Amino acid sequence: MILETKNLEFSYPDGTKAVDDISITIPQGKKVSFVGKNGSGKSTLFLLLNGTLKPKKGKVLFGGKEVDYSSSGLRELRKKVGIVFQNSDDQLFAPTVYQDIAFGPLNLGYSKEEIDRVVNQMLDHFGLQALKDKPPHHLSGGQKKRVAIAGVLAMDPDIIILDEPLSNLDPVGADEILDILNELNDLGKTIIISTHDVDLAYKWSDYVLLLSSGKLVNEGTSGYVFSNDEEVRNSALKSPFILDVYRELEKRWLATGNAQPKDIPELVQLLHSVDLMRVDISPEVAVGECVNLGVLFGDYTKEGLYEAVNSRVLFKSDDGTAVVELKRRVLKPGAIHVYNMDEFDKAEFDKIVDEYDINFIGAMGKKSKDIAENNGIDVVCNSGVIDKSILNAITGSRCLILTSSGMVSHTAKRIREYIQNSGIRLIFSPVGKGALDINEENTQDQTDGLIEVE
Ligand SMILES: Nc1ncnc2c1ncn2[C@@H]1O[C@H](COP(=O)(O)OP(=O)(O)OP(=O)(O)O)[C@@H](O)[C@H]1O
Secondary structure: OOEEEEEEEEEOOOOOEEEEEEEEEEOOOOEEEEEOOOOOOHHHHHHHHOOOOOOOEEEEEEOOEEOOOOHHHHHHHHHHEEEEOOOHHHOOOOOOHHHHHHHHHHHOOOOHHHHHHHHHHHHHHOOOHHHOOOOHHHOOHHHHHHHHHHHHHOOOOOEEEEEOOOOOOOHHHHHHHHHHHHHHHHOOOEEEEEEOOHHHHHHHOOEEEEEEOOEEEEEEOHHHHHHOHHHHHHOOOOOOHHHHHHHHHHHOOOEOOOOOOOOHHHHHHHEOOOOEEEEEOOOOOOOOOEEOOEEOOHHHHHHOOEEEOOEEEEEEOOOOEEEEEOOEEEOOOOEEEEEEHHHOOHHHHHHHHHHOOOOEEEEOOHHHHHHHHHOOOOOOEOOOHHHHHHHHHOOOOEEEEEEOOHHHHHHHHHHHHHHHHHOOOOEEEEEOOOHHHHHHHHOOOOOOOOOOOO
């Protein structure tokens, strides 16, 4: 059943306007929090919602029908909308716990057997059996709160309103009450609480209504309401602690942006590890901008070749250097293959280009270039072929060097030396029928004419 208000207004006899033109719809089956500083009108609104107070203007509707303020109408409303007061002493008055819980069902006209069954069910459920004959005013705060909730629940309401349910409870007692509220919500009850504990409201609620000076300031999911920092502060509240911590991390690019973590595990999920490096930087690049650092060598390549792209400048120093956060784009190791044109075979050549996924071809020497040209081979590099192949391979290209005669072994030697000296992970393999000569000359290690040097 849905609880609504339309342009609700209430002033106390001394003229204090405690509720000012409030129109709301309480979402059914949800965990709802009214949040606002002391005196913002939460308690007054709750008393209006269960018919304890009668509005001066506007109306309260339950199940789409305007509340009937006759005694039978109010009895019907209070059976469906139970209220647990902030101060349990205002609620508990019977001589024993048992009688207190029995009060509601008795008023609703239940039979003696039915009352006994319901009260015992509540005593069991709330762990109160051992206290059933005690006077409520001899109980601890947490125990009183459980008795008060049990008394309301004994009438099996659809909606349970609790005014500041956790105030004055120790952390364990507060957790016990929260567990009860969550359990009741799981059973389908709509739970409405009031609180100025923004951390609780943010984490616990499905829906939040923000009140200030008797007016509704904002409403929506807790993430939505608390994302408006200014509004929350204007209502004399502070933003949830976890959201403050997250925002500080986000400002420093230590957490993924624009999220609303509710608890520590959610916050931890949003953290990203940083990989920082100090680099020389041009004076025009500002903090927060991104630079591309290209392919990184040296110690960094030990983890595999990668290119540092879109590296954000986090901090600039007066000496012209900056700390940047590396964003690694891992490159798959490039390859250099050498083809001996002395033994050129068009069919074999085409197969190699296809099989090794070649995307860069360079030709060395007149003979290689002529054969390539006569066979329609798309040569992209005619000079400085070894260096260009190395540069292409270290950024992930698969290169094929066409060479012949004495240049074959020279080429292989240069590339092997480069790979060994740099420590950069590259695949090097002479390919084709002529590959055997290169292998015999340079290494004992032969595997089907293919050597991988890493
Ligand atoms: N019986 C009363 N007579 C006159 N004014 C009252 C009465 N009860 C409450 N008020 C006033 O109505 C306004 C709203 O009070 P209310 O108790 O509804 O706020 P609240 O948000 O529940 O506060 P808190 O968080 O302190 O419980 C306050 O200005 C308060 O002083």
